[in-house]
Amino acid sequence: xxxxxxxxxxxxxxxxxxxxxxxxxxxxxxxxxxxxxxxxxxxxxxxxxxxxxxxxxxxxxxxxxxxxxxxxxxxxxxxxxxxxxxxxxxxxxxxxxxxxxxxxxxxxxxxxxxxxxxxxxxxxxxxxxxxxxxxxxxxxxxxxxxxxxxxxxxxxxxxxxxxxxxxxxxxxxxxxxxxxxxxxxxxxxxxxxxxxxxxxxxxxxxxxxxxxxxxxxxxxxxxxxxxxxxxxxxxxxxxxxxxxxxxxxxxxxxxxxxxxxxxxxxxxxxxxxxxxxxxxxxxxxxxxxxxxxxxxxxxxxxxxxxxxxxxxxxxxxxxxxxxxxxxxxxxxxxxxxxxxxxxxxxxxxxxxxxxxxxxxxxxxxxxxxxxxxxxxxxxxxxxxxxxxxxxxxxxxxxxxxxxxxxxxxxxxxxxxxx
Amino acid sequence: xxxxxxxxxxxxxxxxxxxxxxxxxxxxxxxxxxxxxxxxxxxxxxxxxxxxxxxxxxxxxxxxxxxxxxxxxxxxxxxxxxxxxxxxxxxxxxxxxxxxxxxxxxxxxxxxxxxxxxxxxxxxxxxxxxxxxxxxxxxxxxxxxxxxxxxxxxxxxxxxxxxxxxxxxxxxxxxxxxxxxxxxxxxxxxxxxxxxxxxxxxxxxxxxxxxxxxxxxxxxxxxxxxxxxxxxxxxxxxxxxxxxxxxxxxxxxxxxxxxxxxxxxxxxxxxxxxxxxxxxxxxxxxxxxxxxxxxxxxxxxxxxxxxxxxxxxx
Numbered sequence: 001x002x003x004x005x006x007x008x009x010x011x012x013x014x015x016x017x018x019x020x021x022x023x024x025x026x027x028x029x030x031x032x033x034x035x036x037x038x039x040x041x042x043x044x045x046x047x048x049x050x051x052x053x054x055x056x057x058x059x060x061x062x063x064x065x066x067x068x069x070x071x072x073x074x075x076x077x078x079x080x081x082x083x084x085x086x087x088x089x090x091x092x093x094x095x096x097x098x099x100x101x102x103x104x105x106x107x108x109x110x111x112x113x114x115x116x117x118x119x120x121x122x123x124x125x126x127x128x129x130x131x132x133x134x135x136x137x138x139x140x141x142x143x144x145x146x147x148x149x150x151x152x153x154x155x156x157x158x159x160x161x162x163x164x165x166x167x168x169x170x171x172x173x174x175x176x177x178x179x180x181x182x183x184x185x186x187x188x189x190x191x192x193x194x195x196x197x198x199x200x201x202x203x204x205x206x207x208x209x210x211x212x213x214x215x216x217x218x219x220x221x222x223x224x225x226x227x228x229x230x231x232x233x234x235x236x237x238x239x240x241x242x243x244x245x246x247x248x249x250x251x252x253x254x255x256x257x258x259x260x261x262x263x264x265x266x267x268x269x270x271x272x273x274x275x276x277x278x279x280x281x282x283x284x285x286x287x288x289x290x291x292x293x294x295x296x297x298x299x300x301x302x303x304x305x306x307x308x309x310x311x312x313x314x315x316x317x318x319x320x321x322x323x324x325x326x327x328x329x330x331x332x333x334x335x336x337x338x339x340x341x342x343x344x345x346x347x348x349x350x351x352x353x354x355x356x357x358x359x360x361x362x363x364x365x366x367x368x369x370x371x372x373x374x375x376x377x378x379x380x381x382x383x384x385x386x387x388x389x390x391x392x393x394x395x396x397x398x399x400x401x402x403x404x405x406x407x408x409x410x411x412x413x414x415x416x417x418x
Numbered sequence: 419x420x421x422x423x424x425x426x427x428x429x430x431x432x433x434x435x436x437x438x439x440x441x442x443x444x445x446x447x448x449x450x451x452x453x454x455x456x457x458x459x460x461x462x463x464x465x466x467x468x469x470x471x472x473x474x475x476x477x478x479x480x481x482x483x484x485x486x487x488x489x490x491x492x493x494x495x496x497x498x499x500x501x502x503x504x505x506x507x508x509x510x511x512x513x514x515x516x517x518x519x520x521x522x523x524x525x526x527x528x529x530x531x532x533x534x535x536x537x538x539x540x541x542x543x544x545x546x547x548x549x550x551x552x553x554x555x556x557x558x559x560x561x562x563x564x565x566x567x568x569x570x571x572x573x574x575x576x577x578x579x580x581x582x583x584x585x586x587x588x589x590x591x592x593x594x595x596x597x598x599x600x601x602x603x604x605x606x607x608x609x610x611x612x613x614x615x616x617x618x619x620x621x622x623x624x625x626x627x628x629x630x631x632x633x634x635x636x637x638x639x640x641x642x643x644x645x646x647x648x649x650x651x652x653x654x655x656x657x658x659x660x661x662x663x664x665x666x667x668x669x670x671x672x673x674x675x676x677x678x679x680x681x682x683x684x685x686x687x688x689x690x691x692x693x694x695x696x697x698x699x700x701x702x703x704x705x706x707x708x709x710x711x712x713x714x715x716x717x718x719x720x721x722x723x724x725x726x727x728x729x730x731x732x
Contacts, residue, residue: 077674081691088481088694110482190676241568243587243677252569377482381693392587392677415480415695417501417685417702 036065038314038321042098042304043079044071047337053330057321065317067096067325076100076192080380087112087309095312096322098304099144101135102192102373102383108138109377113307114315115141123323131367132343136305138375143307146343147326148334150265150302151288151366152200153359157260158284169290170201170228173261177237184237185250185262188229190391193246195373195383196300197263198390201225203298203371205291209382209409210374216413218406224291226390226401233393243392255279263288265302266363267339270356285359287366298371303343341367381412388418468707475700482694494701503685504702508709511681514593515661518600522657523650525601526608533609534616551606559670562599589678592671596679599667604660608653615649616642655717659710682706 042050054069061067072079083097087107099107107113116124116136124145125133132146154164154173161176177184187193202209207221232238239245239253247264254262255275262268272280288299306322308315324330328350331342335353341363347353354360374382385408390396411418438446478490498504529547536543550558565573566586574581585591619642627637643650665683668675675684686706690699 077692084481084694085691106482110484190672190674241584241587244568249569256569384688384692387674387676392589415478415693415698416497417503417689417698 036063036314036317038065038067038095038318039070039093040067040096040098040306040321040325041070041072041083041094042096042306043074043076045334045338045340046074047334047339049330049333049337049340052333052337053325056330057324060324061321065314065321067321072098083107087311090311092309092311092313094309095314095318096325097307097309098147099307101132101301101303101305102379104136104143104305104307105138105375105377106379107307108141108143112310113143114310114312114319115143116145116308116319117141120319124326127328127345128343129345129364129367131301131370131372132303132305134372135301135303144305145307145322145326146303147306148303148331148338148340149343149367150341151363151370152196152263152265152300153362153366154286154289155254155262155264155268156284156286157282159282160260163284164286164289166287167290167293168286169293171231173289174228174232174235174237177259177261178235180260182237182261183239183253183259184232185239185245185253185259185264186232186242187246187250187264188233188242188391188393189244189246189249190387191246192383192387194390195386196302198225198229198386199373200288200298200300200371201228201291204288204295206295208371208374209386209405210376214376216406216409218402218409220402221291222402222405223398226396226398228291229390229393230396230398233396238394243394265339266341266357266359269359270339285362287362296369298369299366301367301370301372303341376413378413381415382409385409385412385418468704471700471703471707474696475704477697479697480693480695490697494698495705497698498701498705503680504682504705506678507675507680507682507685510593510679511662511664511683514597514600514664514681515658518597518604518661519654519657521597521601522605522608523654525605526612526653529605529609530612530616533613547609548606550603551610553603555603555666556670558603559599559667562595562602562667563671566595586672587677592677592679596664596667596671599671600661600664603667604657608657611653611656612646612649615646615653618649619645651717651721655714658713658717662710662713663706682709 040054045051050069054067058066072082079098080100080103083094083099086094087097087110097107097113099113108115115121121142124136124142128146129149132149133142136142136144136146154168156164160182161180164173173184187197199209202221202225205221205224207219207224208217209222211217233242239250239259241249245253247267250262250264251268251271253259254264254268255272269280269283269285272283288297290297306326308318308322312318326343328342328344328347331344331347332350332353334340335342335347335350336356341357342348342353348360348364357363373379376382386405389401389405389408408418475494476489476491477487478493479487533540533544533547563586565571568584568586573579574583583591585595623641623645624637627641632640663683664681665687668679668681668684669687672679674688675681680688682702683706686699686702689695689702693699
């Protein structure tokens with residue numbers, strides 16, 4: 001009797017499993033199932049500009065297609081995991097995916113996304129800034145349409161420190177902060193943000209981690225980055241909790257008044273208005289600091305591009321929908337409501353955008369001079385290797401860092417463990 | 419009749435040299451039939467994934483480079499076992515396992531004694547103690563992370579806690595918080611298993627010992643503990659197996675296993691899910707599986723843990 005009941009339970013368990021499996025397959029509100037439904041997987045833009053863009057495009061499409069905005073987590077690593085898992089399983093419920101600028105090579109190499117060819121290529125890149133256009137390029141083909149861009153500026157307190165000169169270096173900034181008894185906010189937790197910082201210091205010193213041919217090229221500039229990182233981490237200007245600091249921790253620290261300098265994305269500016277108008281007015285901005293005195297900085301480049309999935313059932317409509325979502329009008333919405341810098345040149349002259357971005361020109365200049373992160377299909381492996389090598393900040397050894405990084409990256413590229 | 423015995427089905431080898439009656443044979447057959455659905459279900463949900471993971475672990479297989487897929491034998495295992503990363507992570511995992519399980523055993527025993535002896539409000543006491551175990555691990559982990567957050571953690575506002583102490587910014591501190599979260603979360607489970615063991619100790623023995631003049635401490639160490647040994651070992655086995663596979667707490671408290679808090683499960687996750695390297699990742703999964711089996715064998719063979727004893731079927 002007892003055994004009989006167990007086998008019933010077994011059968012029941014199987015039934016439940018089957019039901020769950022089916023449930024996962026055709027999730028209720030995960031996307032539309034109509035023939036003309038275009039499912040767009042993108043991060044949950046808190047300002048609501050993506051929702052409005054979807055609405056605009058659906059109205060313009062006049063029934064030819066209907067975009068469903070499927071919201072992904074806000075953390076880039078989590079978005080990537082979700083997309084990679086689904087695309088590797090050839091999931092046809094994704095038509096459009098918003099890809100962080102660093103994923104292009106990986107997704108293109110795996111043939112998870114479709115190239116933009118002919119007229120489409122033209123449509124994707126026309127009137128766009130050069131930096132963002134480079135991020136959709138992999139081996140001579142265009143793999144996505146640049147949608148939003150991003151870059152970091154140096155933010156400082158006008159009421160407490162002097163305006164930084166054009167050739168302001170990390171060294172000078174740290175020294176000044178130590179002298180004034182204040183902190184410098186950076187992103188130095190073990191995550192992609194650390195890679196952004198380290199890579200920016202390396203490119204600002206004239207180096208790169210992977211060259212144009214896709215080969216690993218770690219040189220002394222990796223040491224320069226480690227020296228700056230260690231100097232800050234072991235100085236009095238290190239912010240509390242530096243080894244777990246992300247963008248928001250830095251923003252909160254800056255808002256609390258403990259620091260007079262911060263490198264961060266422009267979203268902190270609208271956020272500062274919520275602290276108080278006076279506080280927002282006390283914030284100044286400048287170009288990203290230099291790694292070496294005689295070389296202009298190469299600031300970080302971020303942002304999102306929209307790609308068409310190779311497993312989409314409606315690729316033609318998907319291309320059309322992507323073009324609409326990334327149109328200058330919708331970019332202006334994202335800039336205004338979401339604090340996401342545009343990729344189209346013309347949007348920078350939009351009076352509304354200029355009003356919410358008093359630093360629009362500096363932003364554009366920063367994007368134009370940005371130093372991209374490595375373009376390679378093994379990007380996520382290389383990113384993990386950089387994170388492990390440069391973390392925790394105070395224990396980095398500038399004398400061995402070049403060797404360590406080269407070793408880890410080579411293992412990463414070979415698909416080995418590190 | 420002798421011939422019939424030798425023809426007994428291979429699936430049910432005769433353990434004793436006793437002849438099976440027809441009825442016994444029929445019952446055995448029925449038993450197998452009745453078990454079959456459960457066995458098949460087990461094979462599908464556990465046997466197949468393990469076999470498939472083993473098959474994957476013998477290949478070079480990265481989802482991003484499907485063209486480079488090839489059979490490489492045990493090369494992935496060689497890669498893992500010769501890397502310092504793996505052994506560091508095994509070390510970290512063992513530190514977490516040993517400390518958390520030992521503390522849980524002591525605390526769990528104390529709580530079990532309280533629950534056992536509670537005279538009034540037995541139900542509410544037990545329910546209260548079980549609350550941490552009822553909370554989703556990820557939610558609990560977030561609560562601990564925010565409690566110790568360098569900018570907003572409330573812990574630093576408490577008396578006796580130095581303001582400059584920032585556990586989540588160092589390896590030792592992070593391990594401390596992770597172990598603390600683990601202990602807080604699973605001590606009730608330990609206590610529950612131990613409570614079941616306590617219930618097995620007959621009161622007569624205690625009374626007899628009392629009459630003989632044994633003190634409370636003596637009775638605990640001479641009567642309660644020896645009789646509870648099977649229950650303790652089972653509780654330790656379950657918790658050790660669980661703790662060795664620790665994932666959620668680390669994943670939330672130090673995302674990505676930062677600051678050297680990477681456990682073997684986090685490593686497996688990073689390789690499998692983040693790097694989508696199915697070959698190497700599966701090798702790590704199989705190695706974790708082997709470690710878990712080794713722990714179980716150590717407990718069962720080495721220390722004589724037996725679930726039969728626990729059920730009182732010796």
